[in-house]
Amino acid sequence: MFDPRRISMSGTKRAVAVAITVTSTLMLAACGSTPSTTSSTASNTESVASSPASGATGSAEVFSSWTSGSESAALQSLFDTTKSANPSLELVNAAVAGGAGVNSKQVLTDRLAAGDVPETWKTTLGSELSNYVKQGVVADLTDLYASEGWDKVVPKELIDNMSYDGKTYAALTGVHRANVLWYNKPLVEDAGVTVPATLTFADFATIATQLQGKGITPLCLGDKDTWTAAQLLEAIIV
Secondary structure (H helix, E strand, O other), X not given: OOOHHHOOOOOOOOXXXXXXXXXXXXXXXXXXXXXXXXXXXXXXXXXXXXXXXXXXXXXXXXXXXXXXXXXXXXXXXXXXXXXXXXXXXXXXXXXXXXXXXXXXXXXXXXXXXXXOOOOXXXXXXXXXXXXXXHHOOOOOOHHHHHHHOHHHHOOHHHHHHOEEOOEEOOOEEEEEOOOOOOOOXXXXXXXXXXXXXXXXXXXXXXXXXXXXXXXXXXXXXXXOOHHHHHHXXXXXXX
C-alpha cells in the first residue's frame, strides 16, 4: 500500500509513513524529515495527502533490515511495482543487514539524532511508532486513508495499531505470522506418534513427551539471540 504517487519530493524531504505488521505488532515503517515548526508538519502532511496521482518525482530512500534472499526479492517487487507507476521516481534501497533488525534500528536511531531522516523506514507498531510520532518525524496519514479507501480494506485492529491519539501514521505493506509451528512429519509418523488436525498446547506437550520417550529431541530452537525465545513465549501466551 506504499503509494509514492502521493508524494512530492521537490525541495526538502517530505514526511510519509510505511509500515509492516506481524501478529506481535512488529511492523514496518515510517519516514520523513524532522519538522522545524508546526506549520511545516502541516505542510508535509498536506503534500502527502493532496499531491496529484500523476507520478512522483525526485528520490525516496527506503530504509529497512530486509537483506535476506526472500526479503530482498519481496522488496525488489515493491520497488518494481512502484517504479512502473512512477518512472521519474528514484527509489534508494538503504537496507542494513544483521542482528535480525537490531543493526538497522541502531543506524536509524543515530540518523534521526543527527537529523538525517530517510523518507521511509521499517518500524514496529505500537510504542515504537508512537515514539516517532512524538519526535515529529512522521506524517499524519489519516486523510490519505480516507481518500484512498484504505480505511475500508485494512482491518480496524491493524489501523488502531498504526494510530496514535486517533491519527494514523503508517501504511501497511504486509502481514506476518509469528505463531506458526513446523514439524518433521516423516519423523513423527515413523515414531508412531499421531498429530491431531487441531493441535492444542496440551496436545503439543503430550506429543513432545512421547517423542522424548522414544529418544527424539521434541523441540529445537535457535536462541542465540534472546528475541527468539521471547517470541516463542509470547506466541504461547497469546
